[in-house]
Amino acid sequence: MLHAEKTLRADVAVIGGGVIGHCIAWEARRSGRSVALIDDAPGQGASWAAAGMLAAVSELHYQEEDLLELMLESSGLWPAFAADLARAGAADTGYLTTPTLAVGADAADRRALMDLRAVQQAHGLQVEPLTVRGARLKEGLLSPAISCALEIAADHQVDPRKLVVSLRELLATHGPGAVTAVDGATGGFAVDERAGSLLWENGRVAGVGLGHGRTVQATETIVANGLQAPTLGGLPAGLHLPLRPVYGDILRLAVPRHLRPLVTSTVRGLVRGVPVYIVPRQDGSVVIGATQREDTVSASEESLTADTAVSAGGVYQLLRDAQVLVPAVSELELLECTARARPATPDNAPLLGRVPEIPGLIIATGFFRHGVLLAPAAAVICRELMDGREDRRWAAMSPSRFSRPETPGHDVPDAIDHQKEPA
Amino acid sequence: MLHAEKTLRADVAVIGGGVIGHCIAWEARRSGRSVALIDDAPGQGASWAAAGMLAAVSELHYQEEDLLELMLESSGLWPAFAADLARAGAADTGYLTTPTLAVGADAADRRALMDLRAVQQAHGLQVEPLTVRGARLKEGLLSPAISCALEIAADHQVDPRKLVVSLRELLATHGPGAVTAVDGATGGFAVDERAGSLLWENGRVAGVGLGHGRTVQATETIVANGLQAPTLGGLPAGLHLPLRPVYGDILRLAVPRHLRPLVTSTVRGLVRGVPVYIVPRQDGSVVIGATQREDTVSASEESLTADTAVSAGGVYQLLRDAQVLVPAVSELELLECTARARPATPDNAPLLGRVPEIPGLIIATGFFRHGVLLAPAAAVICRELMDGREDRRWAAMSPSRFSRPETPGHDVPDAIDHQKEPA
Numbered sequence: 001m002l003h004a005e006k007t008l009r010a011d012v013a014v015i016g017g018g019v020i021g022h023c024i025a026w027e028a029r030r031s032g033r034s035v036a037l038i039d040d041a042p043g044q045g046a047s048w049a050a051a052g053m054l055a056a057v058s059e060l061h062y063q064e065e066d067l068l069e070l071m072l073e074s075s076g077l078w079p080a081f082a083a084d085l086a087r088a089g090a091a092d093t094g095y096l097t098t099p100t101l102a103v104g105a106d107a108a109d110r111r112a113l114m115d116l117r118a119v120q121q122a123h124g125l126q127v128e129p130l131t132v133r134g135a136r137l138k139e140g141l142l143s144p145a146i147s148c149a150l151e152i153a154a155d156h157q158v159d160p161r162k163l164v165v166s167l168r169e170l171l172a173t174h175g176p177g178a179v180t181a182v183d184g185a186t187g188g189f190a191v192d193e194r195a196g197s198l199l200w201e202n203g204r205v206a207g208v209g210l211g212h213g214r215t216v217q218a219t220e221t222i223v224a225n226g227l228q229a230p231t232l233g234g235l236p237a238g239l240h241l242p243l244r245p246v247y248g249d250i251l252r253l254a255v256p257r258h259l260r261p262l263v264t265s266t267v268r269g270l271v272r273g274v275p276v277y278i279v280p281r282q283d284g285s286v287v288i289g290a291t292q293r294e295d296t297v298s299a300s301e302e303s304l305t306a307d308t309a310v311s312a313g314g315v316y317q318l319l320r321d322a323q324v325l326v327p328a329v330s331e332l333e334l335l336e337c338t339a340r341a342r343p344a345t346p347d348n349a350p351l352l353g354r355v356p357e358i359p360g361l362i363i364a365t366g367f368f369r370h371g372v373l374l375a376p377a378a379a380v381i382c383r384e385l386m387d388g389r390e391d392r393r394w395a396a397m398s399p400s401r402f403s404r405p406e407t408p409g410h411d412v413p414d415a416i417d418h419q420k421e422p423a
Numbered sequence: 424m425l426h427a428e429k430t431l432r433a434d435v436a437v438i439g440g441g442v443i444g445h446c447i448a449w450e451a452r453r454s455g456r457s458v459a460l461i462d463d464a465p466g467q468g469a470s471w472a473a474a475g476m477l478a479a480v481s482e483l484h485y486q487e488e489d490l491l492e493l494m495l496e497s498s499g500l501w502p503a504f505a506a507d508l509a510r511a512g513a514a515d516t517g518y519l520t521t522p523t524l525a526v527g528a529d530a531a532d533r534r535a536l537m538d539l540r541a542v543q544q545a546h547g548l549q550v551e552p553l554t555v556r557g558a559r560l561k562e563g564l565l566s567p568a569i570s571c572a573l574e575i576a577a578d579h580q581v582d583p584r585k586l587v588v589s590l591r592e593l594l595a596t597h598g599p600g601a602v603t604a605v606d607g608a609t610g611g612f613a614v615d616e617r618a619g620s621l622l623w624e625n626g627r628v629a630g631v632g633l634g635h636g637r638t639v640q641a642t643e644t645i646v647a648n649g650l651q652a653p654t655l656g657g658l659p660a661g662l663h664l665p666l667r668p669v670y671g672d673i674l675r676l677a678v679p680r681h682l683r684p685l686v687t688s689t690v691r692g693l694v695r696g697v698p699v700y701i702v703p704r705q706d707g708s709v710v711i712g713a714t715q716r717e718d719t720v721s722a723s724e725e726s727l728t729a730d731t732a733v734s735a736g737g738v739y740q741l742l743r744d745a746q747v748l749v750p751a752v753s754e755l756e757l758l759e760c761t762a763r764a765r766p767a768t769p770d771n772a773p774l775l776g777r778v779p780e781i782p783g784l785i786i787a788t789g790f791f792r793h794g795v796l797l798a799p800a801a802a803v804i805c806r807e808l809m810d811g812r813e814d815r816r817w818a819a820m821s822p823s824r825f826s827r828p829e830t831p832g833h834d835v836p837d838a839i840d841h842q843k844e845p846a
Contacts (some may be wrong), residue, residue: 253735256720297679297756312676313753316742319735330736333720334760 006214010036012386013207013218015196015232016225017042019050019160019375020364022167023081024222027379028386029171030084036216037171038196043164045226046371049250049340051279052163052289052311054078054226054373055155057125058100058268060116066396067349068123069268071370073393074377075154081376082158089173090166094159094282100152101135101265103142105324109270110148117150127152139263141328146269157279159264160372197233198361205360209233220386222362224378227343228353229365236358240403241351243366245307245341247296248315250289253332260284271321278322285335287334288322292369296341310339344368351399352378354385362386363399429637433459435809436630438619438655439648440465442583443780445590446504450802451809453507454494459639460594461619462632466587468649469794472763474702474710475586477501477796480548481523481691489819490772491546493577494793496816497800498561498577504799505581512596513589515651517582523575524558524688525550526565527658528747532693533571540573550575561688564751569692582688582703583795596761620656621784628783632656633763643809645785650766651786652774659781663826664774666789668730668764670719672737673712676755683707685751694744701745701752703746708758711745715792719764733762767791774822775801778806785809786822805833 012028014021017039023038053059056075060068082095104110117127128151136142137147142149199207199215209216223229230241255262263286267278278285291314298309313336322329341367345351351366362385364378381394435451437444440462448458468785476482479498483491505518527533540550551574558572559565565572620631622638630640646652653664678685686709690701702710721732738760745752766789768774774789785808787801804817 251735252629254732297754309677309756310758311753312674312742312745312755312757315757316739316746316753319739320743323736323739330734330739331720332735334735334738335733337757337760 008036008214008216010216010218011220012036013038013216013221014038015208015221016045016228016365017164017168017221018045018047018224018226019043019163019372020226020367020378021222021224022164022171023375024224024364024378024382025171025385026085026167027376031383033386034360035171036218038210038216039225043161043169045081046340046342047160047164049248049338050160050372051250051289052094052158052160052372053100053155053266053268053275053277053279054157055100055266055268056126056373057120058102058155059370059373060120060123060125061348062119065094065123066346067225067347067370070100070349070377070394070397071373074374074409076094077376078156078158085166085170088170089281090170092159092162092282093166094157094162096282097156098280099265100155101130101139101142101263101267102150102152103135103146103267103269103325104148105145105269105271105321106147108273111148112270112273113148116281120421125152126154135247139265139267139326141259141262141326143325143327144266146325151265155266158372159281167270186315192332198235200234201360205234205358208229218360220268220362222382224364226365226367227341229343229363236355236361239355239400241363241365241399242292242346242402243343243351245296245313246344246368247291247307247309247312247314247339247341248289249291249293249313249316249318249337249339250287251334252285252287252336252338252343253329254285254335255332259328259331262286262332263326269321269325271324274317274321276318276321276325278326286332288318288329291318307341308339314339341411342368346402350374350378350397351380351401352397353394353399354390355400365399431459431637431639433457433641434641434643435459436461436464436639436644437645438646439468439492439788440469440587440591440649441470441647441649442466442795443649443790444647445594446585446798446802447647447787447805448480448594449508449590450505450799450806451643454806454809454811455509456524458594459637459641461633462648465591469726469763469765470583472671472712472761473583473795474673474700475517475581475583475795476523476578476689476691476700476702477580478523478575478689478691479796480543480550480575481525481578482796483543483546483548484771485542487771488546490770491791493772493800493817494515494796495818497797500799500803501579501581501796502800508589508593511593513586513593515582516589517580519581519583519705520579521703522688522770523578524553524562524565524686524690525573525575526558526569526690526692526748527571528568528692528694528744529570531696534692535573535696536573546664548575549577562688562690562749564682564685565690566748566750569748574688578689581795582704584793586795601674621658623657624783628657641783643783643785645787645805647787648781649788649790650764652786659778659784660821661776661826662820663787664786665769665825666766666774666780667717668719669767669791670714670730670732670734670737670762670764671712671715672716672734672741672760672762673710674715674738674741674747675710675759675761676752677708677758678755682751684752685709685755686749690748692744692748694747697740697744699741699744699748701749702712709755711741711752714741730764731762733760737762765791765794769825773797773801773820774824775804775820776817776822777821778815788822 011033056071345366434456479494
């Protein structure tokens with residue numbers, strides 16, 4: 001159908017089909033809006049390498065109180081969000097209330113985790129110290145040489161790959177015709193997002209131009225395409241989206257039958273100051289991750305977003321540190337090494353909200369390490385903005401907070417913008 | 424063509440399409456014989472995870488003098504074999520006269536390598552000690568902390584994957600119609616080798632039965648299917664082929680431009696007694712390997728031959744030890760982790776030659792770590808056997824040396840054997 005038409009109309013155009021874009025699209029759909037979800041490789045970006053830890057408590061960092069509030073908000077939304085998905089007929093999303101065990105390797109790691117616990121407690125968060133013996137009664141394969149263990153019952157998990165697949169299926173089936181996914185997979189309509197440009201009409205954003213003169217016209221356009229957001233054409237002039245790629249390597253491993261379950265909790269370790277986590281999945285496999293690299297190891301040409309090069313040093317570090325916590329990791333089968341770039345901002349908080357003076361446009365990117373956790377909150381915030389409501393609690397996430405205020409208006413769209421603002 | 428015919432006729436039926444099977448098939452073809460090469464997954468077995476080191480000198484092990492003679496023989500054949508392939512129009516086989524540097528990490532490694540050198544010298548082999556400074560003048564990225572370095576000019580390399588591809592192309596094009604490759608890829612004719620059984624006729628092997636009643640009739644049948652050899656039906660009674668799988672993990676890594684070339688020699692290290700090698704390829708990538716595991720890490724059902732499970736501990740060990748020798752390995756891009764099982768024998772020498780009293784049958788398996796190096800010699804030996812000549816130098820490789828001599832004759836073939844020996 002889309003092949004014949006040059007223009008697709010929807011209430012909401014969501015640019016970007018990762019976990020964030022899918023959750024926003026689903027929330028918009030649930031609120032009765034029609035949605036076009038635009039991505040030529042849905043779920044293949046940062047979402048593909050996300051472990052899916054819903055770790056508001058253990059991911060607390062010093063000096064990030066605004067972000068903590070949003071993380072706790074979204075953590076609180078997750079159970080209902082997951083339940084609603086199941087009720088709507090979603091396939092398995094891998095949502096599990098697996099508890100989290102924070103584990104230190106040496107004395108300095110113990111001190112760091114105990115210091116952090118003081119801050120966590122000051123925020124009213126539950127972090128319970130266990131004896132090493134107590135921890136090993138819960139997790140028999142934990143090394144006896146660990147220095148400390150803390151139980152964090154509130155930090156759970158979801159499987160980001162399963163989540164995208166089930167949201168995709170839900171969107172495709174929930175009200176036939178109402179939702180149109182515009183992508184190579186379902187529409188045979190490949191979209192080159194880099195060539196895409198926002199459409200402007202009477203001073204407001206009115207959708208997005210695709211390749212070959214095709215457009216999606218929408219009342220609201222939501223920019224949720226992660227690191228690619230700044231490369232979108234027709235962004236408001238002066239809007240500075242300071243995203244940088246922070247690379248992460250992630251491993252997927254199969255646990256031989258005689259070692260199952262390897263762990264029953266998500267084990268988040270600090271090994272000589274370096275973080276590592278081991279997330280047990282329902283199928284008996286585990287995911288190991290936590291590397292953060294600001295530089296790419298790509299042996300070919302460098303690219304801001306397309307870099308999926310796995311670091312040999314990163315894989316080595318993950319296997320080394322995971323074995324310090326759970327020695328049996330060396331006996332697992334390595335199924336997959338994957339790397340992706342996450343969109344980081346200068347203050348580690350997302351760029352989330354409206355751009356002042358620009359109707360029709362919402363920005364939702366820069367979720368860095370927290371995209372999966374923050375997705376339900378991002379979806380609710382976007383829906384409320386479309387309803388005309390703005391929750392002032394999230395003002396600190398404003399997408400224009402790094403922009404110069406003295407440059408109103410917007411760029412003159414380039415040749416790819418097929419519905420130029422008269423300006 | 425094969426679809427319509429139930430029987431294919433060839434002078435030689437080669438069972439198994441790894442490096443060994445392909446080299447034998449090519450040598451048979453060069454001698455004017457028609458060849459059927461039978462494999463449902465050519466090149467996907469042990470050959471797929473072979474580094475391709477032609478390392479007769481550095482692979483010398485104590486008490487393996489018979490094997491050494493065969494290795495040196497094949498090492499001597501390699502230059503002409505590679506040149507003949509090129510002359511016949513082969514695509515790039517990755518044959519390179521890269522020298523080898525044997526490197527020790529600590530004092531005990533130095534002692535081990537120097538002790539081995541004494542044996543190598545006793546066999547007249549050239550192994551030249553370098554100072555660490557001298558070694559680092561040749562290889563700038565070698566760690567200054569190594570304990571010793573020895574140059575072995577005679578140990579070269581080939582790319583086993585490229586070798587199989589080019590032999591395959593040569594076989595397919597060399598004399599149309601004369602060579603028929605029977606496999607899923609080129610014939611649309613899937614062969615389940617496990618169901619295959621040798622055909623018998625008047626007391627001699629006369630080919631091999633495939634699935635669905637199809638057969639390959641041949642004057643000579645060569646069993647070159649690695650670990651699967653003992654599972655072949657209709658093997659001579661009492662012929663004991665004591666093959667066991669020895670697993671190995673291998674890594675392929677891309678070297679970023681600023682680190683090229685990572686090494687110009689093949690670096691074979693001994694790191695606290697554990698071997699590791701770094702093989703530089705022509706395209707700038709490197710292959711790292713050397714793990715040997717007798718046990719599988721497979722998380723699913725165990726299988727003698729189909730096990731391709733990569734060991735997390737193996738990958739960790741390879742990355743750890745390679746970094747000890749060349750620290751910049753941590754900055755490489757990890758492209759691939761692969762594992763395969765190699766067919767090992769009790770004395771580490773191949774099962775290569777005729778079975779006494781059984782005309783029409785040649786065994787060529789059990790090449791363990793040395794398949795790529797030994798392939799030209801195996802091909803020549805098989806061709807000479809087909810010519811009616813037997814080189815007594817290789818009597819120690821007899822495939823029946825582990826069999827009880829008191830059981831002549833052969834098994835009564837099972838139902839899959841469509842041309843039963845009248846017995």
